[in-house]
Amino acid sequence: MKVKKLLSVITLFALSLTMLAGCGSDPIQDDLDNYFEDKMPAIYAEEDSITEALGLATTDNYTDDATLIATLTNEIIPQSDALVAKVTAVTTDTDELTAVHAKYIEAMTTVNTSIKALLSGIELGDTAMIDEASLSLADAATQNDDYAASLNALGKDYGWQV
Numbered sequence: 001m002k003v004k005k006l007l008s009v010i011t012l013f014a015l016s017l018t019m020l021a022g023c024g025s026d027p028i029q030d031d032l033d034n035y036f037e038d039k040m041p042a043i044y045a046e047e048d049s050i051t052e053a054l055g056l057a058t059t060d061n062y063t064d065d066a067t068l069i070a071t072l073t074n075e076i077i078p079q080s081d082a083l084v085a086k087v088t089a090v091t092t093d094t095d096e097l098t099a100v101h102a103k104y105i106e107a108m109t110t111v112n113t114s115i116k117a118l119l120s121g122i123e124l125g126d127t128a129m130i131d132e133a134s135l136s137l138a139d140a141a142t143q144n145d146d147y148a149a150s151l152n153a154l155g156k157d158y159g160w161q162v
Contacts (some may be wrong), residue, residue, distance in 0.1 A: 029158045031094045035101075036160055039090050046083050047108070050076060054115065065122050072119045080112045100150045107143035114140055 057071045087108045092098045114136035121129030151160075 026158070028094050028096055028154070031092055031097045032155050032158050032160050035090075035092060035097060036155075043083065043086055043090070046079065046086070050079050050083060050111075053079070069119065069122055072115065072122075077112075077115055077119065080108075080115055084108050084112045096154055100147065100154055103143065103147035103150055107140050107147055110136060110140035110143055 053071075053076050057068055057076065062068060084105075087105050090101060092101055114133050117136060118130060118133035121127070121131075121133055
């Protein structure tokens with residue numbers, strides 16, 4: 001009887017280990033954890049810094065076109081170029097997160113292109129070009145909102161929310 005009981009316990013233990021071995025972590029969960037905890041915090045901080053600097057340069061701290069041109073040329077555009085390079089270099093491990101991250105790449109690339117168009121418009125004194133750059137920046141904001149909504153939709157089942 002003791003042998004039978006011991007065999008039952010060993011069998012139960014073996015089955016438990018077998019079942020646990022099949023319960024690995026979810027690849028999307030792991031990818032999201034890595035994305036939010038390791039890859040994106042510094043990038044989001046840089047994005048905020050660029051957005052704030054652009055807002056200040058074009059509104060509160062605006063003094064004249066020459067100063068704005070210098071700020072765009074020497075500070076904001078180099079930061080935006082570096083951000084696009086960093087965003088583009090981010091890798092993800094799942095197709096689901098890769099598709100969502102592609103939306104962020106698109107939004108940050110649109111911001112970068114728009115800022116450069118804004119600079120060109122100011123340098124040329126072309127108000128139509130400046131207006132077009134402003135509309136393109138608004139499009140980038142919409143793209144960024146789409147990225148955030150897609151990221152929220154993907155992450156909601158895994159406890160993440162942007």
